[in-house]
Amino acid sequence: MLGLNRSRAVPYEIVAIGTSAGGVKALVTVLGALPADFPVPLVIVQHLDPHHDTVLAEILDRRSPLRVKLAEPGEVAAGGVAYLAPPDRHLLVAPGGKLVLSKGDKVRFVRPSADLLFESVAEVYGPTALFCVLTGTGFDGSKGAKAAMSHGGTVVAEDPSTAEFKGMPQAVANAVAVDLMLPLKDIAGALVALTDGTRSL
Template identity: 80%
Template sequence: MFARAVPYEIVAIGASAGGVKALLTVLKALPVDFPVPVVIVQHLDPHHDTVLAELLDRRSRLRVKLAEDGDVAEPGTAYIAPPDHHLLVGPGGALRLSRRDKVRFVRPSADLLFESVAVACGAAALVCVLTGTGSDGSAGARVVSSHGGTVVAEDPSTAEFKGMPQAVANSVAVDLTLPLEGIADALVALTGGTRSL
């Protein structure tokens, strides 16, 4: 565990293929009093409504909801980017939805989420890349790192799909690389919880 001068303000998570199972594993292990908001990009079918938020909400101690434009992110709540919308975080945890162009062929984009978190929170940003194909999240993780934030990645060797976590590991010095089952405990410990790594 490394000492930090700046407390974290937010956790941003990016996932793609295999992500629903990975998100269930992480979110169900976070305590109800998790001290910072969680914002999530999971690549979804852009042409259909999703029940992902309801599914995760039923199995998580956190409140889980689809993000809405104008929401202010609150501790103990996880916000999921709706299908075909980028999710951005502004000052004070203000959430914004955008239909701007796809990034790396996807909308929502983990890159854009991570970049917005880096700008809004600086060294108080904590981002996590889970299973997925492609390289979404790698450019955003570089921005987070350059602003003094922290990057956590699922261990590519144990990820269901290693593309995204491997791309992040190839592009930035990842602060923590962990098997999926260890990520929730790490997030709790990093944000000031009582569990140890």
């Protein structure tokens, strides 16, 4: 689905991704197809077991040209790096691209929360932010997508009909008029084209 034919006055500065069940495979597909010189940072919420450390960042780092790492509090998000929320911590972005980790209350039973990440990115980056929701169960990301749209951001969703788990992308599609709805295999190409300005909405 294509959203409004919007002309862009400003380039994108960040990509925020939310995913849950089936997300590891989806992230391998998306991050693995992005170039090492991807011009903006990516901040990612993947729902993880809160009681165990994760090696997901290392797995994704080996399978992507990008640098992929667990987010650390206080670091400033840089282009060409994907920052993954650690288990049992909300990931937020503050002004200047500063990363914040929080042990605040769970949102819709999850921590980290894509909703909180999206809301913080929308507040800081407004129309220069890209938001992407991939496979997952539940509704996480739908409230954040509303915040994204209200601040002029662009929302991309995996096509629920092709997603391994359609709950999250379908909830986002029900909540807002997404700008792009694409099969998983086409999402990385769209992110590249949008951030380098060769694709407009």
